[in-house]
Amino acid sequence: MGDYWDHRKYPETAVLVGVITSDQSEEMAREYLEELAFLAETAGAETRAVFTQRLDVPHPKTFIGSGKLAEVRDYVEREEIDIVIFDDELSPSQLRNVEGEMKCRILDRTNLILDIFAARAQTAHAKTQVELAQYQYLLPRLTGMWTHLERQRGGIGLRGPGETEIETDRRIIRDKISKLKEQLKKIDKQMVIQRKNRGKMVRVALVGYTNAGKSTLMNRLSKSKVFAEDKLFATLDTTVRKVVVENLPFLLSDTVGFIRKLPTHLVESFKSTLDEVREADVLIHVVDISHSNFEEQIEVVEETLRELGTATTPTMLVFNKTDAHTHIQKDEDDLTPSTRENLSLEEVKRHWSGLRPGSLFISALQKQKIDELKDQLYQKVKEIHIKRYPYNDLLY
Secondary structure (H helix, E strand, O other), X not given: OOOOOOOOOOOEEEEEEEEEOOXXXXXXXXXXXXXXXXXXXXXXXXXXXXXXXXXXXOEOOOEXXXXXXXXXXXXXXXXXXXXXXXXXXXXXXXXXXHHHHOOOEEEEHHHHHHHHHHHHOOOHHHHHHHHHHHHHHXXXXXXXXXXXXXXXXXXXXXXXXXXXXOOOOHHHHHHHHHHHHHHHHHHHHHHHHHHHHOOOOOEEEXXXXXXXXXXXXXXXXXXXXXXXXOOOOOOOOOEEEEEEEOOEEEEEEEOOOXXXXXXXXXXXXXXXXXXXXXXXXXXXXXXXXXXXOHHHHHHHHHHHHHHOXXXXXXXXXXXXOHHHOOOOOOOOOOOOOXXXXXXXXHHHXXXXXXXXXXXXXXXXXXXXXXXHHHHHHHHHHHHHHHHHOOOOHHHO
16 A cells, blocks of 8 residues: 555645636636546545646647746645645646656546545445546556656655556556456446346436535435435445335435546446436435535536436426525625625525426525425426326325
């Protein structure tokens, strides 16, 4: 394992680097970087500074321009920073070029997310999925990567492959990828059988942006203890519970949270998790209404669902964390247009209830409006159940 670094006692220090491009506003770039800081915190790093640069497109050789790169390098050396994290995936050549300039570890958003997944993976299935995604990410970056790993053992971005043994042979990595894919095929087959064995029971899946409160809601609906934490990707493995509302049984599954710029390797690797979403009869889209940018998070989730081919699956839009919603009160004589932060919870509710009739506003943590959610869910499940079992009227 190499030297173990206790992030709780000695968090590694990080600086974040982002580019404001022609198709990305400054506000959007800032929100991405805030999310990147949360990702870094989840991984165990403390963000010391954020650097941004306006460019039409990221620099093909170094992601940022030479002047900005020198500015970041000087800060890193002066403040003895451990990691520089870029908010987009760096190409193999960009990574090599930036590493040549810096005397610290370089991560991109993809590598950081992979690291969090590696730390969070509990079961053999999740570990295999993450390991496969890590090797697929590493393969094109082998040149220079291993000397880089040799220089720094342990720490964020270095959990998983490469930490226990430095391997310079691409063939070995490809063999590992092949074996991991075979392992995943076997596991996926087992999971397909498990899903078939659950019979024709109506299936409901919780979906949403990471940290929206899906696991807490799962606990409320199923009265079971599922790991819930205020961190990104607290849940990796799909949890399935049999739930009975009134006298009607159905299966409820919790799934890995979605996120902007989720690495494609992970989407491919977590196919079985996403199958729970694809095969669900009803989706509960959980939204963190207290998040300053929940509207864009809704778009990210809905776009992902469209890509999964579930656009026509009956979906309940559930706004969670109403207890944490805050807004800035405008002065009465302030004539500037209202912004998202100026709207009260009631105004947000009115807006979204008009936009999406049937939307629910709850607090899973405070158990607010959970019965209302159960009533609506019961009606949706009952409707599907009647179609599936038209003669089984004993339940109703």
